[in-house]
Amino acid sequence: xxxxKRVAVVGAGLTxxxxxxxxxxxxxxxxxxxxxxxxxxxxxKDIGSVAYGSAPDAFDGIHMKGENMTDSSGAWRKPFSRxxxxxxxxxFTADAGWWHxxxxxxxTCLVVAEEKMSxxxxxxxxxxxxxxxxxxxxPHGTTLIWIFSLEMHRYMHVHGIKKEQIALVSxxxxxxxxxxxxxxxxxxxxxxxxxxxEIMCWPVQRLDISPTSxxxxxxxxxxxxxxxxxxxxxxxxxxxxxxxxxxxWTNRDLYYPDYVECAARMAYKMASIKNPPxxxxxAEPYDPxxxxxxxxxxxxxxCKKGEAPKLTEEGVTQRDxxxxxxxxxxxxxxxxxxxxxGLMKVCEIFWQLRGEAGKRQVPGDPRTGVAQAWGDLMQYGxxxxxxx
Amino acid sequence: xCRYLQAKGSPALMYESFIVFPPNNIEFFQKDALxxxxxxxxxxxxxxxxxxxxxxxDVSYKELMFEAATRAxxxxxxxxxxxxxxxxxxxxxxWEGHSIFDEFVPDQIGAVLRHLFTVSSDGMIGLxxxxxxxxxxxxxxxxVEAHSKASDVTTFTDIVQxxxxxxxxxxxxxxxxxxxxxxxxxYLHETENTREHCAQVVVKNKKIALSNPYAxxxxxxxxxxxLQSEPYAHPLNRLDISAVAxxxxxxxxxxENAAKKLTDKPVWIxxxxxxxxxxxxESREWGRAIYAELAADMAYKMASIRNPRxxxxxxxxxxxxxxxxxQHLEALKLCKRGEAGKLTEEGETEIDxxxxxxxxxxxxxxxxxxxxxxxxxxxxxVLQLRSEAGKHQIHDAKTGVAQIWRxxxxxxxxxxxxxxEVK
Amino acid sequence: xxxxxxxxAGEEVRSADMKEGKVPTVRYRPKARYVWSAGIxxxxxxxxxxxxxxxxxxxxxxxxxxxPPRAFCEQCFKPTDGWTYVKDTGTVNTYSVSxxxxxxxRIKEPIIxxxxxxxxxxxxxxxxxxIQEIDWKKVKFGMKVKAVWKPEKERTGAIxxxxxxxxx
Numbered sequence: 001x002x003x004x005k006r007v008a009v010v011g012a013g014l015t016x017x018x019x020x021x022x023x024x025x026x027x028x029x030x031x032x033x034x035x036x037x038x039x040x041x042x043x044x045k046d047i048g049s050v051a052y053g054s055a056p057d058a059f060d061g062i063h064m065k066g067e068n069m070t071d072s073s074g075a076w077r078k079p080f081s082r083x084x085x086x087x088x089x090x091x092f093t094a095d096a097g098w099w100h101x102x103x104x105x106x107x108t109c110l111v112v113a114e115e116k117m118s119x120x121x122x123x124x125x126x127x128x129x130x131x132x133x134x135x136x137x138x139p140h141g142t143t144l145i146w147i148f149s150l151e152m153h154r155y156m157h158v159h160g161i162k163k164e165q166i167a168l169v170s171x172x173x174x175x176x177x178x179x180x181x182x183x184x185x186x187x188x189x190x191x192x193x194x195x196x197x198e199i200m201c202w203p204v205q206r207l208d209i210s211p212t213s214x215x216x217x218x219x220x221x222x223x224x225x226x227x228x229x230x231x232x233x234x235x236x237x238x239x240x241x242x243x244x245x246x247x248x249w250t251n252r253d254l255y256y257p258d259y260v261e262c263a264a265r266m267a268y269k270m271a272s273i274k275n276p277p278x279x280x281x282x283a284e285p286y287d288p289x290x291x292x293x294x295x296x297x298x299x300x301x302x303c304k305k306g307e308a309p310k311l312t313e314e315g316v317t318q319r320d321x322x323x324x325x326x327x328x329x330x331x332x333x334x335x336x337x338x339x340x341x342g343l344m345k346v347c348e349i350f351w352q353l354r355g356e357a358g359k360r361q362v363p364g365d366p367r368t369g370v371a372q373a374w375g376d377l378m379q380y381g382x383x384x385x386x387x388x
Numbered sequence: 389x390c391r392y393l394q395a396k397g398s399p400a401l402m403y404e405s406f407i408v409f410p411p412n413n414i415e416f417f418q419k420d421a422l423x424x425x426x427x428x429x430x431x432x433x434x435x436x437x438x439x440x441x442x443x444x445x446d447v448s449y450k451e452l453m454f455e456a457a458t459r460a461x462x463x464x465x466x467x468x469x470x471x472x473x474x475x476x477x478x479x480x481x482x483w484e485g486h487s488i489f490d491e492f493v494p495d496q497i498g499a500v501l502r503h504l505f506t507v508s509s510d511g512m513i514g515l516x517x518x519x520x521x522x523x524x525x526x527x528x529x530x531x532v533e534a535h536s537k538a539s540d541v542t543t544f545t546d547i548v549q550x551x552x553x554x555x556x557x558x559x560x561x562x563x564x565x566x567x568x569x570x571x572x573x574x575y576l577h578e579t580e581n582t583r584e585h586c587a588q589v590v591v592k593n594k595k596i597a598l599s600n601p602y603a604x605x606x607x608x609x610x611x612x613x614x615l616q617s618e619p620y621a622h623p624l625n626r627l628d629i630s631a632v633a634x635x636x637x638x639x640x641x642x643x644e645n646a647a648k649k650l651t652d653k654p655v656w657i658x659x660x661x662x663x664x665x666x667x668x669x670e671s672r673e674w675g676r677a678i679y680a681e682l683a684a685d686m687a688y689k690m691a692s693i694r695n696p697r698x699x700x701x702x703x704x705x706x707x708x709x710x711x712x713x714x715q716h717l718e719a720l721k722l723c724k725r726g727e728a729g730k731l732t733e734e735g736e737t738e739i740d741x742x743x744x745x746x747x748x749x750x751x752x753x754x755x756x757x758x759x760x761x762x763x764x765x766x767x768x769x770v771l772q773l774r775s776e777a778g779k780h781q782i783h784d785a786k787t788g789v790a791q792i793w794r795x796x797x798x799x800x801x802x803x804x805x806x807x808x809e810v811k
Numbered sequence: 812x813x814x815x816x817x818x819x820a821g822e823e824v825r826s827a828d829m830k831e832g833k834v835p836t837v838r839y840r841p842k843a844r845y846v847w848s849a850g851i852x853x854x855x856x857x858x859x860x861x862x863x864x865x866x867x868x869x870x871x872x873x874x875x876x877x878x879p880p881r882a883f884c885e886q887c888f889k890p891t892d893g894w895t896y897v898k899d900t901g902t903v904n905t906y907s908v909s910x911x912x913x914x915x916x917r918i919k920e921p922i923i924x925x926x927x928x929x930x931x932x933x934x935x936x937x938x939x940x941x942i943q944e945i946d947w948k949k950v951k952f953g954m955k956v957k958a959v960w961k962p963e964k965e966r967t968g969a970i971x972x973x974x975x976x977x978x979x
Contacts, residue, residue, distance in 0.1 A: 020829060080800065083507055122914050153906060242504075550841045559837065
């Protein structure tokens with residue numbers, strides 16, 4: 001435990017995740033923030049500060065887009081800050097909310113994450129070409145899928161993993177997502193469907209990837225004294241962690257995410273977790289591609305290196321297994337509005353620990369949950385540990 | 389202090405606990421006040437500045453950042469690979485030309501496999517974030533970085549335009565600084581300040597910048613020069629607008645315990661505040677810098693400052709447009725509303741006046757360093773308080789205020805109160 | 812809460828509707844142009860590429876030979892100490908075969924992309940490039956490859972002065 005001021009999540013809100021939403025970025029922020037406030041029984045005047053997270057401005061098509069979203073995130077005449085760590089932003093924004101309250105400066109913080117990828121024409125994927133180094137990578141026409149497929153192939157090669165094993169993750173998550181009211185791609189698919197889907201960039205095939213989406217999510221954080229007045233069932237943020245690796249991704253061995261382990265250790269230390277597979281009841285690692293769930297399970301120290309496919313095959317990671325992974329349906333099933341997807345995972349852990357996840361509820365009264373997001377050029381890990 | 393596992397693995401963090409009295413201008417859910425107990429302060433223990441120049445074609449932005457970081461760590465006496473608990477960079481993608489800019493940051497500031505993140509805002513809000521991190525008790529030393537490589541951006545004002553709302557404002561077209569022109573007109577209309585007062589700010593700041601080796605745009609000009617320069621967005625002329633400059637700054641902060649071990653010249657952050665007024669320009673009160681008023685309230689409350697004019701010795705504030713220095717002085721309650729022009733006219737804001745303002749040359753003299761501007765306000769304040777400002781040193785400076793605005797089209801700003809005195 | 816909430820906000824529209832103007836839209840194309848100073852390290856690297864060579868920087872403290880070269884060693888956090896040429900051959904660390912272009916449209920001829928660890932540099936010092944003159948199904952991990960350069964007068968000082976790598 002740390003600090004005399006513990007921080008709790010007391011409310012959560014989510015919009016639908018879809019390929020195109022009519023709402024503007026501002027409107028989506030408002031909907032998610034309002035829903036989170038309503039769920040906590042609070043109004044805007046109870047909010048002391050706002051932490052906002054969103055990934056590339058290139059999607060919404062607004063430079064300094066945080067400044068455009070201040071009002072709609074509840075920050076009219078309030079302290080507002082935007083954090084941005086690529087794909088890791090979703091979970092990291094909750095970490096940012098944590099320090100607003102844990103510092104003692106504010107009793108409450110409204111955390112909002114939003115992404116409007118559909119504004120980017122002809123296709124949001126095009127904006128991803130600008131994340132690469134202009135001298136070494138961009139001249140080849142490098143796309144985001146290339147770097148994922150290079151990592152996936154390396155991971156498969158080092159541990160001798162087959163595509164059939166990895167495809168199980170996509171099958172599991174899309175099926176889990178059928179129970180999520182906001183999901184974009186919930187579906188009953190089979191391993192054969194994945195293996196027969198269109199090859200994008202070998203070994204990545206269409207059903208291995210999460211979609212581009214629009215969406216927003218929000219949570220309300222409160223300090224211990226305030227949280228206990230708002231709800232009988234606060235979910236405590238017991239650990240936060242984040243870590244970044246070198247930009248020279250071609251100089252690193254991509255088979256293992258050191259940066260996720262480093263971030264996880266930071267969070268586990270804060271939360272006094274010594275044996276992660278035993279002490280963690282449910283986990284939401286970031287799964288923009290199916291192999292990433294396995295990669296991150298290992299980085300989160302939930303199993304040994306190379307062991308994650310076996311756990312998946314044995315059904316350990318199903319909702320009723322010993323270590324449920326992505327009961328929400330993850331990004332593969334619910335959708336991937338980058339920053340909002342990460343915060344969606346935090347919302348999911350919040351609902352799971354309170355027993356409010358409805359059809360997605362993992363049995364057995366889970367008390368400790370972990371959400372994790374990944375970002376940048378195979379560089380960033382952000383982790384949050386929540387407990388009831 | 390903090391110990392690290394080599395190369396991989398996370399640091400062993402030190403645990404410090406305390407409670408801080410919350411600022412009053414924000415309504416709280418609970419009605420009973422928190423007691424003030426064991427308030428631990430946060431200090432700046434090192435600054436590193438590369439200096440600002442109009443262009444820097446010989447170095448890449450990475451090399452610029454490396455220089456600033458090396459200087460800061462040398463000043464603070466720390467090894468970034470071992471001694472720093474968190475790193476913050478303040479950057480926006482479109483100023484850099486790379487999406488997800490934090491990808492390109494860790495190597496040159498010593499943050500590989502360490503705890504770095506980006507705050508997409510001005511450096512001073514990054515400073516506020518570092519302050520909060522240390523106040524949680526989980527972090528002892530935090531680094532904040534910001535830089536400007538504006539010379540790499542060949543379509544700078546188009547990027548400023550790109551920040552305007554796409555549905556309601558951008559379709560109007562025009563040079564984006566019309567928004568500052570609108571504000572200047574309203575501000576001068578509502579107060580007794582005059583166009584000449586604004587021009588005098590430019591003259592003052594550019595002249596004193598000649599004494600600052602870090603400044604990019606020092607010059608000897610007259611009020612007439614300013615009034616005769618080409619009109620950009622009436623009533624703004626070219627010389628009313630701060631020109632951009634390249635440069636990098638890194639600042640190292642530490643908790644009270646760590647500061648006392650690492651340095652004998654800490655500069656304490658007595659108060660810090662930041663605020664965002666409405667993002668809809670249509671709804672703003674154009675004559676007042678409300679974001680600055682509210683940020684200042686928050687910072688002064690934290691610093692227990694009740695009479696700013698008396699308790700603050702000097703100020704380093706945002707003068708990105710000439711009238712902004714006057715508007716911000718009033719918003720910071722360093723003079724009465726409408727009086728900033730008179731104060732300037734009477735020479736009170738000169739370096740030898742009763743309230744030196746922008747003795748560094750401000751943004752007009754040093755150059756607009758985009759997101760690093762807030763940090764160069766802070767850096768100059770720190771140098772003054774440490775008596776290291778050289779030719780532009782203010783005498784008997786004990787408490788200074790640094791302030792920044794994020795520029796057109798935002799209504800976001802931050803204020804920091806710094807002092808050599810810990811209590 | 813999620814079990815109790817009945818309605819989630821969000822009105823879906825179809826991409827086709829947006830393109831055909833059935834949904835009110837505003838279009839804008841930003842003018843975002845940059846000329847990045849390559850700086851000390853990369854300027855040397857690009858100049859050497861024009862000469863048909865790959866150059867690396869060295870750090871005396873950790874002993875690494877680094878490609879792409881840099882002015883500072885990020886592990887030791889100090890300026891790098893020197894330059895040394897490395898070979899234009901390497902081994903395939905990982906590879907992938909792309910059937911799509913940057914905007915997610917399909918391309919006819921697949922592109923084989925790879926991270927190639929450069930011989931002469933420290934272990935694992937790879938660069939990103941493409942591989943040609945081989946059927947994509949035959950590429951192997953650890954395969955040895957060699958750079959195929961553009962003719963001297965066509966080189967401009969860019970990573971594309973190497974056209975591609977081919978198997979040795």
